[in-house]
Amino acid sequence: MSGVIAKTIHTETPYRKSAESFIQELNTEYKLHSFWWQSHCDDMPTLWIEKHALIPLLLFLKRDIPQPFEMLYDLSAIDERLRVNRGDGTEKQPSSDFTLVYQLLSFTRNLFIRIKVALAENDLSAPTITKVWENANWYEREVWDLFGIDFPGHPHLQRIMMPLTWKGHPLRKDHHARATEVDPFSLSEEKERKEQEALLFRPEDWGMARANKDSEFMFLNLGPNHPSVHGVFRVALQLDGEQVVDAVPDIGYHHRGAEKMAERQAWHTYVPYTDRIDYLGGVMNNLPYVMALEQLAGIKVPERAQMIRVMMCEFFRISSHLVFFGTFAQDVGQMSPVFYMFIDREKLFGIVEAITGGRMHPAWFRIGGVAQDLPQGWDKMVREFLDYMPARLADYDGMVIKNKLLQRRTRGIGVYDTAEAFEWGVTGPGLRATGLDWDLRKKRPYCGYDQFEFEIPSYDGGDCFDRCRVRVDEIWQSLRIIRQCLENMPPGPYKSDHPLTTPPRKGRTMEDIETLIQHFVNNSWGPVIPAGEVCYPIEATKGLNSYQIISDGGTSSYRTRIRTPSFPHLQMIPLMTNGLLIADLIAIIASIDFVMADVDR
Amino acid sequence: MSASVWIILLNVFGVLIVTVVLAAILTWGERRLLGFWQDRPGPNRVGKFGTLQVFADMIKLFFKEDFTPKFADIPVFILAPTVVMATMLIAFAVVPISPNIGVTDLNIGLLFVLAMSSIAVYSVILGGYASNNKYALLGSLRAAAQTVSYEVFMGLSLMGVVMLSGSFNLREIVNAQAEGWFIVPQFLGFFIFFIAGIAESRRTPFDLPEAEHELTAGFHTEYSGMKFGMFFVGEYLAVILISALITTLFLGGWHGPILPPFIWFCLKTALLICLFILLRAAIPRPRYDQLMKFGWKVMLPLALLNLLATAGILLWTA
Numbered sequence: 027m028s029g030v031i032a033k034t035i036h037t038e039t040p041y042r043k044s045a046e047s048f049i050q051e052l053n054t055e056y057k058l059h060s061f062w063w064q065s066h067c068d069d070m071p072t073l074w075i076e077k078h079a080l081i082p083l084l085l086f087l088k089r090d091i092p093q094p095f096e097m098l099y100d101l102s103a104i105d106e107r108l109r110v111n112r113g114d115g116t117e118k119q120p121s122s123d124f125t126l127v128y129q130l131l132s133f134t135r136n137l138f139i140r141i142k143v144a145l146a147e148n149d150l151s152a153p154t155i156t157k158v159w160e161n162a163n164w165y166e167r168e169v170w171d172l173f174g175i176d177f178p179g180h181p182h183l184q185r186i187m188m189p190l191t192w193k194g195h196p197l198r199k200d201h202h203a204r205a206t207e208v209d210p211f212s213l214s215e216e217k218e219r220k221e222q223e224a225l226l227f228r229p230e231d232w233g234m235a236r237a238n239k240d241s242e243f244m245f246l247n248l249g250p251n252h253p254s255v256h257g258v259f260r261v262a263l264q265l266d267g268e269q270v271v272d273a274v275p276d277i278g279y280h281h282r283g284a285e286k287m288a289e290r291q292a293w294h295t296y297v298p299y300t301d302r303i304d305y306l307g308g309v310m311n312n313l314p315y316v317m318a319l320e321q322l323a324g325i326k327v328p329e330r331a332q333m334i335r336v337m338m339c340e341f342f343r344i345s346s347h348l349v350f351f352g353t354f355a356q357d358v359g360q361m362s363p364v365f366y367m368f369i370d371r372e373k374l375f376g377i378v379e380a381i382t383g384g385r386m387h388p389a390w391f392r393i394g395g396v397a398q399d400l401p402q403g404w405d406k407m408v409r410e411f412l413d414y415m416p417a418r419l420a421d422y423d424g425m426v427i428k429n430k431l432l433q434r435r436t437r438g439i440g441v442y443d444t445a446e447a448f449e450w451g452v453t454g455p456g457l458r459a460t461g462l463d464w465d466l467r468k469k470r471p472y473c474g475y476d477q478f479e480f481e482i483p484s485y486d487g488g489d490c491f492d493r494c495r496v497r498v499d500e501i502w503q504s505l506r507i508i509r510q511c512l513e514n515m516p517p518g519p520y521k522s523d524h525p526l527t528t529p530p531r532k533g534r535t536m537e538d539i540e541t542l543i544q545h546f547v548n549n550s551w552g553p554v555i556p557a558g559e560v561c562y563p564i565e566a567t568k569g570l571n572s573y574q575i576i577s578d579g580g581t582s583s584y585r586t587r588i589r590t591p592s593f594p595h596l597q598m599i600p601l602m603t604n605g606l607l608i609a610d611l612i613a614i615i616a617s618i619d620f621v622m623a624d625v626d627r
Numbered sequence: 628m629s630a631s632v633w634i635i636l637l638n639v640f641g642v643l644i645v646t647v648v649l650a651a652i653l654t655w656g657e658r659r660l661l662g663f664w665q666d667r668p669g670p671n672r673v674g675k676f677g678t679l680q681v682f683a684d685m686i687k688l689f690f691k692e693d694f695t696p697k698f699a700d701i702p703v704f705i706l707a708p709t710v711v712m713a714t715m716l717i718a719f720a721v722v723p724i725s726p727n728i729g730v731t732d733l734n735i736g737l738l739f740v741l742a743m744s745s746i747a748v749y750s751v752i753l754g755g756y757a758s759n760n761k762y763a764l765l766g767s768l769r770a771a772a773q774t775v776s777y778e779v780f781m782g783l784s785l786m787g788v789v790m791l792s793g794s795f796n797l798r799e800i801v802n803a804q805a806e807g808w809f810i811v812p813q814f815l816g817f818f819i820f821f822i823a824g825i826a827e828s829r830r831t832p833f834d835l836p837e838a839e840h841e842l843t844a845g846f847h848t849e850y851s852g853m854k855f856g857m858f859f860v861g862e863y864l865a866v867i868l869i870s871a872l873i874t875t876l877f878l879g880g881w882h883g884p885i886l887p888p889f890i891w892f893c894l895k896t897a898l899l900i901c902l903f904i905l906l907r908a909a910i911p912r913p914r915y916d917q918l919m920k921f922g923w924k925v926m927l928p929l930a931l932l933n934l935l936a937t938a939g940i941l942l943w944t945a
Binding site for chain 2: 155244246247252253254268354355357358359360362365366369429431432434435607608609610612
């Protein structure tokens, strides 16, 4: 019976060795403040540290070591108060009510590292690291908003996801997850007035002057309903004429509490929710989630399933980039390309529909494989698309990329360099447009990407135009990858035989009782994923995307942290736009390529 | 009443009604053409090929709540959209459509048209200003700057034509082209006037006053119902007017072989209107400051050069 409910099987990851050697280095060469190594996190080295030693350690890792950790990849927290499985014996984690999790990335070492800080319930505060990394600003606001952890010294610690008038901190375990758990909602006049009041933008709160010695500034509320902000996103602009003096991006209008929902859904039933994070990325969103669970459960995914996954992901990369390309041209005033590109996208969705049955949100990847095998005739459809697309892309090259007016609008606009990209947590095409050809598919291949031949496009300008070109070149590379999938699709099962595969393959259920039980269990309350922590970053359409999953050995997640690329990207809008015109701001917003669902989650 | 009065009345109301109806039909025609070029159907549901779309739109606009914001400057807010309609329609009075169709022959017809199109811009400026809305204000500021810049060389570009024909009377200008269209000797003038004309009618790529991607709807953000409809029709009237003017000034007006003069005039004008729509489908929008630079640093010197060269050659050959 031991096989029915699986234990954690620590699968070896190729990065474990480099992680261990880094810890060795830290222990021996650099005499540091004491830290504790949480050794059973396979995916990345995890250090626990006292909160007073946090900033010196971060500064040390960022500035003093050779091959430093350039980027604050993620910052979140865990409410540990109800967690049971926190290791045994020497492996037991330090006691903590709330744990802050800092995740750093070193590009030169090709290494992620996780730093945890334990906080007691009666002293929920930690030093702000906004002086160490610029992008910590929003992350700390988010942690304050959702967990109520204070960061003294933060320049503007205000709620970011929830309305300013919200009571409580939603990601705490004692906060309700459903509206039905509290009294019915009612809106009195008094309350309405208060809510309206809270929405007012007061420049003084953000340290903005109402006027300088020459002129009075205009404060323009761009969004949350505006044709060019790609969703419900608001930027409060301080304008001198049409020149942007300063900008305050305001997010949270699209917050659905995806991380909170993960704590109440079963592992398997959460897959459709992931689809809706980056809603242009489709199954690409399923990938980091299911891969993280597979690592936790020790599932080895069959080759065919892996290649199907790669193919579908690249289809969605093309689809997402086509939307970007079209809307980018449209936002600088070119009306037609988006229509042509949506026709291509429609063809692409035809294939996606034939294979998965869905279009934008197929929810098609499963823990341990994919939902179904490829349908008959899939190869013909894919081949037709691969033969059709290059000519169209060549057309767009002449129509958009080579267009002189478009170039004048976007060249030298919204420029940042690689160092600034690191500082602000920019990943994906936005990073590659600064001249660094860093792509996770090449640097830390997952899902069998190491078996494909493709290049990583990069440009040096770091401006809107180059961000567009990188994505267009990526479409070409994705077509190349899909063609390789088409020609080398291996035979075999599309789903693993591991007992935690969900839903399990039904073949043997009527022949032996263990399989029947497992099938029944996985289909009713869902699989029980072994306790542990895991995070599996992937190169999504818009940058690095990962799900940091903590299982407490139950049928649903204890904590799911979704790190999305768009969140930090929006934060640097003021850096890119200050001093430019409104029209440039629109081009910059278009060039970032974000969807609000990916920002707010 | 004598027969001549009837003919005058027929001319007056004929031109008025036909232009307004044409402008209305254009709202459908543009969408169909854009659809054709963009591989999509466009409005094709109401009536055969969607031809009744115009009526559907009109019914919709008439039954929309005609909303006037409380914070607006109400008299000006109401007045603004009527200005563009009125001036554009009045300007048609001097356009000679064929040898015997046309409302009036003003000896300063050309100046009259230019004056009317200059007044039309007040509509945008006042509309934006009276709306008391930030987007509208930015839009009308852009419109003011754009008009000031583009009107200068719009007038200058036509001086070559005036010199060649020796008259400001549009009918005489057409008659002067019986031998050859002015587009040949005055190609530069045609080119400049065409660009200024797009700017004057505020169409892409010169639609910065409304630039929906930047200013939501620019100067008419707060307008709805029939007031918006008037801005809408006003824009199409401007397109027709500019096309008709280019036909008159550079493409020989009604002159042409075989077909009757009236048909020639309509054909040329229609072609130009299509060109306007094609431009909208094809070209991105330049930035505001780029547009200003282009106007003052490229178009104005070119217009002056054209004027100088034409005058020089005329004096030389005289």
